[in-house]
Amino acid sequence: MTAREVTVVGCRGAAPGRxxxxxxxxxxxxCFYLVDPPTGTVIEAGHAIEGRAIxxxxxxxxxxxxxxxxxxxxxxxLAKAGTAPAAVVVxxxxxxxxxxxxxxxxPLVRCAxxxxxxxRDGDLLDVDSDQEVVTIR
Amino acid sequence: MKLTDRDREMLxxxxxxxxxxxxxxxxxxxxxxxxxxxxxxxxxxxxxSNQDADIWFAERLVAGGAxxxxxxxxxxxxxxxxxxxxPGMTPQDMESMExxxxxxxxxxxxxxxxxxxxxxxxxxxxxxxxxxxxxxxxPYMNSVYGARTNRESAQSALCAAVTGxxxxxxxxxxxxxxxxxxxxxxxxxxxxxxxxxxGYAVPRKAALQTAFIPVFTGIPGNVxxxxxxxxxxxxxxxxNVPMYHIVGVTPxxxxxxxxxxxxxxxxxxxxxxxDLVEEQQILSAEGGPIDFALLGCPHLSLDQLRAIADRxxxxxxxxxxxxxxxxxxxxxxxxxxxxxxxxxxxxxxVPDTCIDQVAWKHLAGKKGVTDSLKGAYYTQxxxxxxxLRSVGDCVEAAIKGDAS
Numbered sequence: 001m002t003a004r005e006v007t008v009v010g011c012r013g014a015a016p017g018r019x020x021x022x023x024x025x026x027x028x029x030x031c032f033y034l035v036d037p038p039t040g041t042v043i044e045a046g047h048a049i050e051g052r053a054i055x056x057x058x059x060x061x062x063x064x065x066x067x068x069x070x071x072x073x074x075x076x077x078l079a080k081a082g083t084a085p086a087a088v089v090v091x092x093x094x095x096x097x098x099x100x101x102x103x104x105x106x107p108l109v110r111c112a113x114x115x116x117x118x119x120r121d122g123d124l125l126d127v128d129s130d131q132e133v134v135t136i137r
Numbered sequence: 138m139k140l141t142d143r144d145r146e147m148l149x150x151x152x153x154x155x156x157x158x159x160x161x162x163x164x165x166x167x168x169x170x171x172x173x174x175x176x177x178x179x180x181x182x183x184x185x186s187n188q189d190a191d192i193w194f195a196e197r198l199v200a201g202g203a204x205x206x207x208x209x210x211x212x213x214x215x216x217x218x219x220x221x222x223x224p225g226m227t228p229q230d231m232e233s234m235e236x237x238x239x240x241x242x243x244x245x246x247x248x249x250x251x252x253x254x255x256x257x258x259x260x261x262x263x264x265x266x267x268x269x270x271x272x273x274x275x276p277y278m279n280s281v282y283g284a285r286t287n288r289e290s291a292q293s294a295l296c297a298a299v300t301g302x303x304x305x306x307x308x309x310x311x312x313x314x315x316x317x318x319x320x321x322x323x324x325x326x327x328x329x330x331x332x333x334x335x336g337y338a339v340p341r342k343a344a345l346q347t348a349f350i351p352v353f354t355g356i357p358g359n360v361x362x363x364x365x366x367x368x369x370x371x372x373x374x375x376x377n378v379p380m381y382h383i384v385g386v387t388p389x390x391x392x393x394x395x396x397x398x399x400x401x402x403x404x405x406x407x408x409x410x411x412d413l414v415e416e417q418q419i420l421s422a423e424g425g426p427i428d429f430a431l432l433g434c435p436h437l438s439l440d441q442l443r444a445i446a447d448r449x450x451x452x453x454x455x456x457x458x459x460x461x462x463x464x465x466x467x468x469x470x471x472x473x474x475x476x477x478x479x480x481x482x483x484x485x486x487v488p489d490t491c492i493d494q495v496a497w498k499h500l501a502g503k504k505g506v507t508d509s510l511k512g513a514y515y516t517q518x519x520x521x522x523x524x525l526r527s528v529g530d531c532v533e534a535a536i537k538g539d540a541s
Binding site for chain 1: 171190272
């Protein structure tokens with residue numbers, strides 16, 4: 001992969017914190033209940049990133065899906081196993097995803113559509129929810 | 138977001154670490170949704186789940202000294218007394234529910250263990266600002282009563298209960314309560330089961346995949362509370378639908394125009410009788426011999442218990458027949474002789490219990506019959522297989538031992 005120019009985009013922070021990692025880009029919304037805690041691998045059948053590991057990565061996806069109970073418990077189980085994503089970047093917030101990320105302590109931000117579309121799979125991302133910037137390398 | 142001095146004190150820990158943690162969650166949500174300020178809530182309902190994250194977060198709040206300012210009603214886990222002596226229950230299984238109960242008692246929650254608080258025990262007036270989690274409860278509050286709640290998570294609702302506050306955004310604002318998708322229901326719906334099917338069919342047929350507010354026409358004016366309970370539960374399980382309107386029935390939809398706030402629908406959907414048949418066929422296991430019946434997702438009401446007792450008519454169940462219900466309905470069923478009729482036939486009324494609980498593990502690997510699409514969906518991971526039928530047909534199937 002050719003090196004990219006460094007791009008800095010603004011974002012809206014929800015769950016606080018800063019983290020860096022390679023981008024794993026999904027065209028489908030995420031339900032953390034259908035991610036395998038021991039491996040951090042997406043196990044939802046037919047999901048855009050089925051079979052890929054999100055542990056330590058910056059998960060980039062349109063948003064969250066699933067009931068509050070399963071979303072929060074799913075992310076909690078990943079964090080407990082050390083396989084949670086380093087941060088999550090979405091195009092749209094929902095209350096359940098925001099509350100789950102805040103409670104479990106995973107930085108979560110939203111990027112505007114034009115900026116969200118700039119992120120490619122494998123880019124190195126620095127996500128700073130507190131300063132509300134995402135750096136794409 | 139602009140915080141009041143009191144909000145700021147809570148955030149800064151003046152009321153202890155538990156309240157501060159709850160306020161941090163609410164501030165983050167407010168920031169995410171561009172809320173300008175917070176307001177008081179008058180009621181809350183928490184989707185207690187007895188899952189690890191639920192116990193962990195509730196215990197964190199307790200350790201920080203939090204007590205709910207607005208004591209919330211809570212969802213069912215499983216009934217300790219009922220399941221304690223059932224085969225297969227381990228000390229670890231019991232301990233999880235005991236910890237859940239201890240934590241929520243310390244938080245000052247109303248230990249109702251019931252997922253239909255909007256039918257009894259936690260009923261709002263029109264326009265009240267509330268925080269309700271639980272998929273069947275959020276749409277019922279917004280739609281049937283015209284009270285206001287966002288699609289809260291279990292944790293955000295608990296934080297609202299602890300602080301008595303919510304950020305003002307989303308469905309708390311007039312402009313976000315307008316209908317978006319016009320749904321015309323062609324068949325005349327007669328059984329409450331039809332509303333389970335309808336609720337699941339709408340998100341499947343609509344092109345809009347994000348959260349949306351459907352506006353129904355073609356639903357009869359005398360639609361029962363139980364039918365609306367089923368409709369909301371399935372709309373918000375099959376899709377992400379925290380509110381709906383029914384023209385001429387629900388309070389914010391006296392007319393079609395009022396339901397859409399004078400704007401044109403973004404989309405029009407027609408639900409046919411075939412759509413409902415198809416929905417049942419897609420989601421139901423193949424008919425045939427069954428091992429058990431499990432009803433009550435959401436919890437069956439007293440009226441539904443009475444209908445079951447009438448239907449039994451002195452006959453006997455061939456297979457296990459479990460009914461999950463509220464302690465209110467169970468107590469009334471006891472007093473009225475309804476429970477006795479069901480129990481004489483071999484059925485059991487189980488209070489305080491959800492279908493998605495470890496307590497039902499003795500049914501794993503077996504085939505059952507239920508009326509709940511939501512229940513069948515959530516128990517896939519518990520290895521339970523369900524034929525989907527109306528409550529009346531579930532009774533007949535359990536008497537025959539066969540759901541053909």
